[in-house]
Amino acid sequence: MESMVTTVRAAVLETTGGEVRIGTYPAAPAQPGAVVVDVLHAGICGTDIHLQDGRLPVPLPVILGHEAVGVVRELGDGVDADATGDRLRAGDHVVWASSIPCGRCHYCVALHEYSLCEQRRVYGINQSAQVWPHLSGGWAERIYLQPGTALFRVPAQLSGLEVVALGCAGPTIVHGLLGRAAPRVGEVVVIQGAGPVGMAAAMYARLAGAGTIVLVGGPAERLKVADELGVCDLALDIDRHTEPEARIDAARQVTPGRRGADLVIEATGLPSAVAEGIAMARRGGRYLVVGQYTDHGDTLINPHHITRKQLEVIGSWAFSAQHYERYVRTLPQVADHFDLVRLVTEYPLAQVNQAMSDMRAGTIIKPVLSPRL
Amino acid sequence: MESMVTTVRAAVLETTGGEVRIGTYPAAPAQPGAVVVDVLHAGICGTDIHLQDGRLPVPLPVILGHEAVGVVRELGDGVDADATGDRLRAGDHVVWASSIPCGRCHYCVALHEYSLCEQRRVYGINQSAQVWPHLSGGWAERIYLQPGTALFRVPAQLSGLEVVALGCAGPTIVHGLLGRAAPRVGEVVVIQGAGPVGMAAAMYARLAGAGTIVLVGGPAERLKVADELGVCDLALDIDRHTEPEARIDAARQVTPGRRGADLVIEATGLPSAVAEGIAMARRGGRYLVVGQYTDHGDTLINPHHITRKQLEVIGSWAFSAQHYERYVRTLPQVADHFDLVRLVTEYPLAQVNQAMSDMRAGTIIKPVLSPRL
Amino acid sequence: MESMVTTVRAAVLETTGGEVRIGTYPAAPAQPGAVVVDVLHAGICGTDIHLQDGRLPVPLPVILGHEAVGVVRELGDGVDADATGDRLRAGDHVVWASSIPCGRCHYCVALHEYSLCEQRRVYGINQSAQVWPHLSGGWAERIYLQPGTALFRVPAQLSGLEVVALGCAGPTIVHGLLGRAAPRVGEVVVIQGAGPVGMAAAMYARLAGAGTIVLVGGPAERLKVADELGVCDLALDIDRHTEPEARIDAARQVTPGRRGADLVIEATGLPSAVAEGIAMARRGGRYLVVGQYTDHGDTLINPHHITRKQLEVIGSWAFSAQHYERYVRTLPQVADHFDLVRLVTEYPLAQVNQAMSDMRAGTIIKPVLSPRL
Amino acid sequence: MESMVTTVRAAVLETTGGEVRIGTYPAAPAQPGAVVVDVLHAGICGTDIHLQDGRLPVPLPVILGHEAVGVVRELGDGVDADATGDRLRAGDHVVWASSIPCGRCHYCVALHEYSLCEQRRVYGINQSAQVWPHLSGGWAERIYLQPGTALFRVPAQLSGLEVVALGCAGPTIVHGLLGRAAPRVGEVVVIQGAGPVGMAAAMYARLAGAGTIVLVGGPAERLKVADELGVCDLALDIDRHTEPEARIDAARQVTPGRRGADLVIEATGLPSAVAEGIAMARRGGRYLVVGQYTDHGDTLINPHHITRKQLEVIGSWAFSAQHYERYVRTLPQVADHFDLVRLVTEYPLAQVNQAMSDMRAGTIIKPVLSPRL
Incomplete structure (x- = not known):
């Protein structure tokens, strides 16, 4: 045959x-x-x-x-x-x-x-x-x-x-976002990273009824596509907001009472993004760490914020x-x-x-x- | 009156x-x-x-x-x-x-x-x-x-x-352990810290049906009391296991297939305990970070392990x-x-x-x- | 003043x-x-x-x-x-x-x-x-x-x-659907009842990313409005499908493999709707009973289906x-x-x-x- | 060989x-x-x-x-x-x-x-x-x-x-109770049925930290064994409490404020037990229906109570x-x-x-x- x-x-x-x-x-x-x-x-x-x-x-x-x-x-x-x-x-x-x-x-x-x-x-x-x-x-x-x-x-x-x-970014986000981080209608979602995983995260967050989606990433060409596709409400260009503090401030600014995001999604693969994501989340918020697929070593994190904010930090693999x-x-x-x-x-x-x-x-x-x- | x-x-x-x-x-x-x-x-x-x-x-x-x-x-x-x-x-x-x-x-x-x-x-x-x-x-x-x-x-x-x-360690653990980390019958639970929060965690973990409880802490007098009270199955004295790797190995050794603990509870207040706790948890495990009540600053953490192991890291405050x-x-x-x-x-x-x-x-x-x- | x-x-x-x-x-x-x-x-x-x-x-x-x-x-x-x-x-x-x-x-x-x-x-x-x-x-x-x-x-x-x-149908559904029944992206949702509660359920289910929404109700005028508003993918007119079996069949027909709906929402207030809703749900499905606000007495239900299908029947009040x-x-x-x-x-x-x-x-x-x- | x-x-x-x-x-x-x-x-x-x-x-x-x-x-x-x-x-x-x-x-x-x-x-x-x-x-x-x-x-x-x-009652209860109904430390649990499923439910509820366990069943010989084994705090003999109302009252009487049980577990196989179990649960309570393994037909249930009490009725199969x-x-x-x-x-x-x-x-x-x- x-x-x-x-x-x-x-x-x-x-x-x-x-x-x-x-x-x-x-x-x-x-x-x-x-x-x-x-x-x-x-x-x-x-x-x-x-x-x-x-x-x-x-x-x-x-x-x-x-x-x-x-x-x-x-x-x-x-x-x-x-x-x-x-x-x-x-x-x-x-x-x-x-x-x-x-x-x-x-x-x-x-x-x-x-x-x-x-x-x-x-x-x-x-x-x-x-x-x-x-x-x-x-x-x-x-x-x-x-x-x-x-x-x-x-x-x-x-x-x-x-x-x-x-x-593979699609099913990875279906697992991490839909399967583990449980997005809810009306939430403010901040996504770190504008590659395929970040794009997929934004699309599925939108599908799940996110109220506001902030995409933090680069380069500008990618953010332009994100904007044209309508995957986010606000795109923060890391080449323009080069300091973590500036990105944190800009992201919190669009959240009610500047309290921070209900849900932050890490889709960068960079260890240093994690401390930044923790700072972007509100008290009682959730942080999906889905982008640390390969091992890039240690980074500085303040665990007090995990306790104080009652964060739920959720890892998801493949x-x-x-x-x-x-x-x-x-x-x-x-x-x-x-x-x-x-x-x-x-x-x-x-x-x-x-x-x-x-x-x-x-x-x-x-x-x-x-x-x- | x-x-x-x-x-x-x-x-x-x-x-x-x-x-x-x-x-x-x-x-x-x-x-x-x-x-x-x-x-x-x-x-x-x-x-x-x-x-x-x-x-x-x-x-x-x-x-x-x-x-x-x-x-x-x-x-x-x-x-x-x-x-x-x-x-x-x-x-x-x-x-x-x-x-x-x-x-x-x-x-x-x-x-x-x-x-x-x-x-x-x-x-x-x-x-x-x-x-x-x-x-x-x-x-x-x-x-x-x-x-x-x-x-x-x-x-x-x-x-x-x-x-x-x-x-206050009692209600703090009721909140963190019972309210947020949801202990399950038969689980292997590792608790970092032998102060009142660690003791309360061990007691409530036992009440919730933990299968094996490992208490990592010191000094020896406290572990002696823990042992007499029957709050744990194994006490690891940090004054005898002075290296993190030794503690991690000893804790994993009592878990089935050395896969790590189902649930780790941080009750030390020391930032450095967090990386150690992450290493003690199994793939798919949970990590309750309840002891970082006051701010002692940054510590080195490898976020790849959160993704790779699909950890759920849960903060709980008061x-x-x-x-x-x-x-x-x-x-x-x-x-x-x-x-x-x-x-x-x-x-x-x-x-x-x-x-x-x-x-x-x-x-x-x-x-x-x-x-x- | x-x-x-x-x-x-x-x-x-x-x-x-x-x-x-x-x-x-x-x-x-x-x-x-x-x-x-x-x-x-x-x-x-x-x-x-x-x-x-x-x-x-x-x-x-x-x-x-x-x-x-x-x-x-x-x-x-x-x-x-x-x-x-x-x-x-x-x-x-x-x-x-x-x-x-x-x-x-x-x-x-x-x-x-x-x-x-x-x-x-x-x-x-x-x-x-x-x-x-x-x-x-x-x-x-x-x-x-x-x-x-x-x-x-x-x-x-x-x-x-x-x-x-x-x-009040809006916040009632926010409580019942978003707060308790946790709708998920891509689900097939059947809603019993085309009054305000049913309409609100359909709208919020859509917002939450439902893949297919079936609205079972009447009279025809209401279904016409539902259709014009785009709240559902299929409207089943109970004046045309007068028998429960016909409605159950029609609803199951649009579900993959005719296995039944992932989520059924009762918004009728009629006790008899409950047995029908149970029949419309798939094995492992969820059934939100939010419409039985006032007491209209007993109805016949076969509890074997709750066990056999592993249903989760969720009540929600106001x-x-x-x-x-x-x-x-x-x-x-x-x-x-x-x-x-x-x-x-x-x-x-x-x-x-x-x-x-x-x-x-x-x-x-x-x-x-x-x-x- | x-x-x-x-x-x-x-x-x-x-x-x-x-x-x-x-x-x-x-x-x-x-x-x-x-x-x-x-x-x-x-x-x-x-x-x-x-x-x-x-x-x-x-x-x-x-x-x-x-x-x-x-x-x-x-x-x-x-x-x-x-x-x-x-x-x-x-x-x-x-x-x-x-x-x-x-x-x-x-x-x-x-x-x-x-x-x-x-x-x-x-x-x-x-x-x-x-x-x-x-x-x-x-x-x-x-x-x-x-x-x-x-x-x-x-x-x-x-x-x-x-x-x-x-x-098979053991793993059936591990699935239903531990896997789906999530018992919590301190809960008042009422179990309907004193056969192997009811016994296993009581044992696992105890292991999970139930505060008070009421076993409703018969005959007296079985309850005597249950008592000797220490699986429950109170055994209600259905041959002595022959009316549902009497059983409901007796079960509620041991719950704080007579509000009803946090968790009721149906382990009888009798359809008529379900309405009774619903009446025994408190507002906001859970009802695990695990005993309706075979089909014994319809029974009268008032679904208003599911809505009004915000019950979660959970089926579990094998x-x-x-x-x-x-x-x-x-x-x-x-x-x-x-x-x-x-x-x-x-x-x-x-x-x-x-x-x-x-x-x-x-x-x-x-x-x-x-x-x-």
Whole structure:
């Protein structure tokens, strides 16, 4: 049943610090429980930059790409529905949760907290391209989704680019914001960071009925897009408000009685942002720390403020199938409110290094690789 | 109706850094809504030491004492019941919430979060002895409880010393632990600090069904009392485990799979304890930061751990009538399990300076002034 | 300072079953802590109909009207700010929480659950017009707001009719839906009842990010308005779907996999609606029972479904200052999304009986009395 | 490696209404991922009586027994640890979650709510004895645990009878009470029903710090055991308080101010208990409906009380691996407090029909089959 194409092009990271190379890998038919997907679009994420820089230990060579959308090419035996029970057929547009939990550790079996799984497999991150089934990353013409992957059919009204525009930032925020920080109608929300996670946070905060949304970030180009998309009520440019105190004052100024924000969301990845976020929150407020994905070391924090203000500081790590399902289910609402494609800059697979370098330069928001371009 | 005693002895802090002096103040009859109480016992709290050291701005002179138990001497017009609706009469043993919220700020009127009130009056702390009704602290023969004070009759089975043994640490933990950190049956709980707050935390954690309780603190005398009272399963002496890493290892060692504690409670007041507590918690765990009552400045914290572990870091500040009611209601259960009087060292009012100095020396756990001694 | 007008016209219910009569009452200047307000608009609520029918015991005669908006005429001594701390002056447009909790019962003092207060005073309901200060209902030219009333300045962008359009249904839903049932982005919400409570529920559910909203109610005129306002995605006319089974099927049909709604909201007041609502909810769903305000007796319910489906059935009663503050704060967002005035039919005070009879006929949604008309 | 024993004795239900028969089935070696266990003890549960009566459709013949403890006889390839990661070996005493979720339905994949799984396999209930591996019920000398079963090593300090004494009532209450109803220190808890579920509820409520526990049930023998074990502070005998009103009054009488219980737990299975439980709860209270496991039809309930009292009525159904893990982890605490073996009456496998008939008679609390007797 498998077509004649026997090799697949993929973008592979072979050495840390080096460029990504386009290689070819043998195509395999779908074993029972697996699904083979032709990739339409795959996002480039800040974590990919960190991988290239060698900040996370991964088994090289690795086909990068942990966020993608594609077309079902072949369903292995026993797969006839997606993870919500909807019928699945070749030709369907699909997305999938990027990780497969081990299903055996304490967090999986006893707590059902899959984002805390001690041994999960993650597409595009910790699956070596040298190990069968090789095609375990999204920056490729094709990806082999192993049994246990939670797949979801793309809602009919969404284009492929809309689906990939927020990348993993979308489900990360669904987990952190909707799943853990519980936004409430009318709240004043301050978001630190104007990258994809910050943008996704602002969009979902709006969807959840936030009364006022302040986005603190940069550079100006990104804030301009944020403004055009209508994701925030006030954008504070960190290149103009260069001092923490100035940002804190400006953010508090829009809160009732200057008491501070009901909810602050950290989406910068910079340790120093945390003390600043604590200062922006009101007494009794909540602080979602979702951006400290990689370890950048210690920072100075005054814990008295946590006690005195009765803050709730909430960490949230990545996401699991549960959050991805919710993300796919709510994405049409996001797309109704915001022009998601406006975030995307598209590149053919061969221009992957250009795309990564543009991302490093901060001149674009969301680079996307489209193997069919 | 008022008796002939027209002056009342009280222990007054007149200058920061100075000794406490025994002075006399005129007794006033109870105005409508007020209650005059003869003090039986009044606790000395770490905050009193801070006040003497001038670490909190207060209006001097001030009759100290924010934790006390007494006998109703006179009820003002309109007062015939305590805050739970139980009938109140002269001669009843009573306790009271130490603060009166303003009832007008945003936190009071709109949020009903009275511990966050912006202008609350606190007995023994921010009520000058020079301002009517003068008798606004517990270190005195008598205290004048103003209208709006939440009074509670002492449950019949409790002695006065049992009531005052935990001092304000009791309701502070009822607020923080029961009200905010929600302990669960079977959890592994690590408590940092063996003072009254740590002791109260351990007792209430036990009451709430904790499976294993580790108390990290010192000096050895305190841990010996903790052990005798049965408040913990393991006591880690910080004078023997002098390095943070050693304490972290020892605490994790008793947790299943060395994954860390389900719940860590900070009750030290030392900023440096916070990074250590974060390291002691398991992925998905909770960290109650209740001990950072006064501002001791910044400390180094790695916020990546908050994200990576999905920690919930919960601040809790003081308490309000709601928590005090729950404290009084549950105190008989605490007293059934633990010999509370074992914590107390009693002093006559005149020996207040000796009591404070013994407390500074750490040789006793809970000094209590008994004006009738 | 008080003007020359010494009598005030008001609509008084004197006997149950009888018509409401226009009477006059003496005006009183504002005592300390009180506020005198000239009424602009006062809503007529289903509860007023119940009061006229004698279904709730109230002290007659009573000036009805528990929902209103007005202009501050006079501030008593000590009142210079509203309940959020904003400055208050004569001439300001204001609204107020309709009840004053006793501040002495267990629910007030110990639990801070003011909607459960055992002895609260409610404007327009349990305050006799014969007892000073007489003017204790909103269906009048003027109302005397006693000390302890939580007042709120009307946000500048709102007209008086917008403020009164949802009446007490608005804060009732803020309490029940936002405060207790915690709606989540993307949920399928079924609302039983198309009166003001159902309309308010739909509006706030939309604001909170509901993915699909089904409104089950009638008559057709109301559903037409609901449709024009855009409050729901699907309106099920109970005059067309006359059998419960048909309504249950139709509601489930729009839920994914026909599993049922994530959240069902009962806003009918009919006991029989409850079994139907339970059938409409999915396994693991929530059911907010907010409409059973008056006692209409028993109904048949199968409790096995509560266990089997793991339902959470949540009762919610009226509201307190906390919810009213949140209502006023979020009303501008509601008004941005929905044309609130479309709900209102305005009458002069003298046509109160006509207004009540139109309401009984169901030909209008929200009758409002405007004393200045 | 498999021993010579090639057939296994088991108690099989062949026809509804009929007696259970002892049959023999072929033993199979453990396939990869499976575990073969020699049964030590297996509980008889009320559900088994319902199955015999034909109240639940099951595939006959079926080896009954969904609660058991045993010794590992053989581990299939790939199984070297239990569900908490502890090493597992032949000879270990083990228990296991009685159901295996399908892992493919919406509740499994998207919501991780495994007790709501639409197609779960349950040992001793919906696995036919005619289908391989045949040995799928606990009333047998041996059971074959299929891949996907969550096994747990029995804590060393527990005897087999202690482990089986509460049967499935234990994890059912861990799910309902600890997982959903969140008991709090000091609460007044009323429990309806003195069977295993009611007993387990009382024990766990005590462990969680309940201040006062009232057990409403019968017959007198059971209440006598409850009293001897110390599971409640007050036992209300329904044979002496035969009218609901009398029971409601008696239960409310022990609550502060007769306001009603903070938490009521329904553990009777009788629909009529629900209206009674609602009446026993205080305003703002919670009502856990965990006993309506099988469908006994409609009952009269007044939903006005749900609204007026702001009740939270919480359904809870069975349990999943998550709850079972917590049950096993906390069982040593339960056993420390209560003499669990006191609940048990032991029978050899051959006397299964006698055991069932004794259970129907209500003369014993927990019949247990011990195949090795």
